[in-house]
Amino acid sequence: MSLPSPAPASSTALLTDHYELTMVQAALRSGAASRRCVFETFARRLPDGRRYGVVAGTGRLLDAIERFRFGDTQIAALRAGKVVDDETLDFLADYRFEGDIWGYAEGEAYFPGSPVLVVESDFAHGVVLETLVLSILNHDSAIASAASRMTGAAGTRPCIEMGSRRTHEEAAVAAARAAYVAGFATTSNLEAGRRWGVPTAGTAAHSFTLVHDDEREAFAAQVEVLGVGTTLLVDTYDVERAVEIAIEVAGPELGAVRLDSGDLLVQAREVREQLDSLGATKTRIVVTSDLDEFAIAGLAAGPVDAYGVGTQLVTGSGAPTAGMVYKLVARSDETGEMVGVAKASKDKTSVGGRKYALRRRNASGIAEAEIIGIGEPPVDDGDDRALLVEYVRGGEVVGSEHVELPTARDRHESSVAELPRAAHQLSRGEPAIPTTYL
Template identity: 80%
Template sequence: MSTALLTDHYELTMVEAALRSGAASRRCVFEVFARRLPDGRRYGVVAGTGRLLEAVEAFRFGSQELAPLRDSHVVDDATLDFLADFRFTGDIWGYAEGECYFPGSPVLVVESDFAHGVLLETVVLSILNHDSAVASAASRMTSAAGSRPCIEMGSRRTHEEAAVAAARAAYVAGFATSSNLEAGRRHGVPTSGTAAHAFTLLHDDEREAFSAQIASLGKGTTLLVDTYDVPTAVALAVELAGPELGAVRLDSGDLLTQAREVREQLDALGATATKIVVTSDLDEYAIAGLAAGPVDLYGVGTSVVTGSGAPTAGMVYKLVSREDDSGTMVGVAKKSQDKQSVGGRKFALRRRDAKGMAHAEVIGIGEPPADDGDDRALLLPLLHNGVVVEPSRPTLEAARQRHVDSLAELPAEARQLQRGEPAIPTEYLPRS
């Protein structure tokens, strides 16, 4: 399906005006970055790169896309002819999916003429802002959870397509599974799920409901035990499934206290291997608060799919360099108060010490910063002449590993949930 109309009206009118002025063919460099992290956050996580590459490949104006533009007189005939032949033919560089980023990090660099580059702005930002916001929140949750797995289950709390993207982004940042089956089909995210309160309420009593679930899903299933009375349900669950019962789920009340009481009860009944799953409006702070309890898995919904209070990563797409009348590339920058940008094509590396620990995000303007031997370049080629550079096409497993490795090289305070400054500073190096 074409992604060409997943854009703003003014992207097309800018192309029309630039075609008329003759500036549409000027070589340009656009850059995606966040001026700041959400208040108090220590780092962000890049996600959505795989979806972005697919969107750029599908960014074509066929007859179905051109007809409404023509009928609504959005642009003139000359622009419609340009759009009919449109295919992005420039270069795109970007941070690897799963990489941590900081204020000013050039997470995506687009090199093309003006018309081709500006048309991608809206769809690029739509994907990166949403997916990076979810991944950034998910990373804080998985860090708080430690070795205990997190399950993404927020599909009912967001738009149906956002739910699929959110499941993918959460998986990049370490979530173990998702409840969303379309995310499993489309992206290969592992899925899981058992039963809700409605299944218990459907039956005459819990014995009938639990028996039906065990008969269908086996003794290793997870039984929801807080529909009526938790101790009674736990006793019944072990009676029916025995010590092979996979898990019980708690979805309400004082989860920490209940988890301790249920663990004690399960152990007394001989179900020492039965796990405890907790759900109910969890976020990174609630997960951290449950760390002292005998919890085995966390199910997270609303908070992860909405970025845990930061539903957008706040990334912008800015023109930072263009060709002048002499054919020379010159840096350009917005000077508006509170919305300033830094002109010039950027190159980025993570400055690390001899032990591999990061201590700065170093941004070179116009040329790459010098590597002192322990540093790591951050921008990878994603598209060249409009064609995806296949070794850089992110797989989910590679993105998950990149996130693990990227987070591991940050200072320990990066994983603290308390409000604070970015874990490492961003340093700009002027052109030599």
């Protein structure tokens, strides 16, 4: 029996389902564990009413796969729980993913059937990644997809991510990253800033006003520390009086005021008129209060300069998961040749075979279809764009540049820009482009 090797301090190996390991045990017994396989991650459909999805979380996933190692602690837990037998524990103690991974670049738009991630390895090394892949991509892609609709509705006005208090502490960090990929300007979450380099911002909540004897004292303290460019929260008591005090304290160069309750459109118009009358023509108006893409679109006609979004963003604005699945689509037969396999049960069918994808575009560069080749890449007709990039080769990450946040953010912008106009509508409808298998 080989001795378990030390796992990284933050091993991800047990962030998985029990049955992933019992499948490995049974496959080791049957001999299928070493059979070459292709696993594919895709969504059978988009959340109801959505026109496109956005891939996010790939950078987090690559990091998690590198840390998917079973050290002494993990092996001991599995042995104590009698999850698998000693033979399987020996296999897991030596586990390191040694296959190949291809996928859509982070920030890319996707559609039903898009092969968002393709994992090529033997069965045992690939199947154990299922839960890890899905937990990361389903969450982050759901957040990025919602964020993309919000930034689309906001246009050139920035969106601020501020949902940390409305979700699990680690989900908050992931959500901030995904939102930034999809165009959000900043986050309130400091760990997202430290871990991923997402720009952070924040000023004060109502409690800061309430702890002082009055608004004038609170505003003066904040301005003294943060400068006149700060944002003052003006709806703790009376908005009109608070705006007046804010300008008296900070002067007409006050950076911004924030509205967090009431009829935001009406209030924004009233506050804009008041600020202008006080000479604070450059003071911006930031609105918060449970905004989603529909509320943001409804505020487009108002004098709003930025949107703070929390609950609706970190919960996917009604679609908290992207609905992706991880399926075996090809395996080697008794001769060693790869053959397509597919699930055929009712309402949960899949298409067998290793997939390749490109986005068919017209002469103007507008996307017309998602073209999926089975077994071989589809032919580029001259205006198309290949979608799969290499992430892992022989167990080594080779595509890290595709998940760098500035790159992913730029990619999201260009990917969404090439979609047809219907993709940007918030009304219910079909996917913006069809998926065609060749």
